[in-house]
Amino acid sequence: MGSEQGLKLVRLDEDGIDLNFRDDVLAGLRQDPKAVPARWFYDEAGSRLFEEITRLPEYYPTRAEKEILSTRGAEFAELIGPGRAVVEFGSGSSVKTPLLLRAIDPAAYVPLDISGDFLRASAAELAAKFPGLPVYPVEADFNREVELPGAVAGMPKLGFFPGSTIGNMVARTAVDLLRVMRATLGENSQLLIGMDLIKDVAVLEAAYDDASGVTARFNLNLAVRINCELGGTIPVDALRHVARWNDDYARIEMHLEATRPIAFEVAGEAFAMAAGETIHTENSHKFDRRMANVLLLAGGWTPVKRWTDGEGRFSLILADATRPRGAP
Helix, strand or coil: CCCCCEEEEEEEEECCEHHHHHHHHHHHHCCCCCCCCCCHCCHCCCCCCCHHCCCCCCCCHHHHHHHHHHCCCCHHHHCCCCCCCEEEEEECCCCHHHHHHHHCEEEEEEEEEEEHHHHHHHHHHHHHHHCCCCEECCCCCCCCCCCCCHHCCCEEEEECCCCCHHCCCCCHHHHHHHHHHHHHHHHCCCEEEEEECCCCCCHHHHHHCCCCHHHHHHHHHHHHHHHHHHHCCCCCHHHEEEEEEEECEEEEEEEEEECCCCCCCCCCCEEEEEEEEEEEEEEEEEEEEHHHHHHHHCEEEEEEEEEEECCCCCEEEEEEEEECCCCC
16 A cells, blocks of 8 residues: 555644644634534544444435445446546545445545544555555545645546535535535546435434434544543533434534533633533535535536435435636
């Protein structure tokens, strides 16, 4: 593989604290209502809990996306072609990523992820499955433009962003991320992106509040991480997981709700929450075809082809980097 340790692009202070994590958490807890960006779920424990979520019976997106990747490989190969460097935004799933790599015959694989240990473990697993494929893991916050390894600089790029992670962001932030991806990947690049679809509310709410409580542990792990990494004193036992559908914004919202009045510190700063007050931890927006196309076009990508699973639950969309033009 390429650089086994990866290219490290995360801002750390002298004590090893991720400054972006600290800044986002403090800014989010100061605002009203409180909120912390969903990308901070994914420390090592959070990443492993999410992998567990993807195997739950209630959580359909992974099965639906795997179905598309398993049955449409010939179409991917025709539209994408061989010889591209696959740049995956988020460490590769042991289930989904190999299906794509086998279908399109890539020249290299570059996983980007902010969770370094999980990134390197995933990259090593992929490298073992594809011994002839150069693998270059990059530890980075892909919400900002990333300088890719020099070894892939001259290769055409395919961005891969599965799992409907784009749905975690409000429209403005999603468009910003799509533009950052466009800048990271460069001209003549392509993007294969997953987007979950609008469907029955009961199905959606069950997917984010499973009967075995794995999603609750995943949500609460964010508070555990804040305590461990930022000197927090959040009473985790006073928080409960809440997931609910917001029809006005076509999204599932996840919150950590205080079950009693609490006071705590994070990075030496004092905070308080009343009973019933929440920390908004995640949005998961759902899309129809027009909504998805408008979002991609705003972010600098022109949709080329859209696939859905047999039950119409989930979509994968291939888009080309939009060429600059001066007029409609």
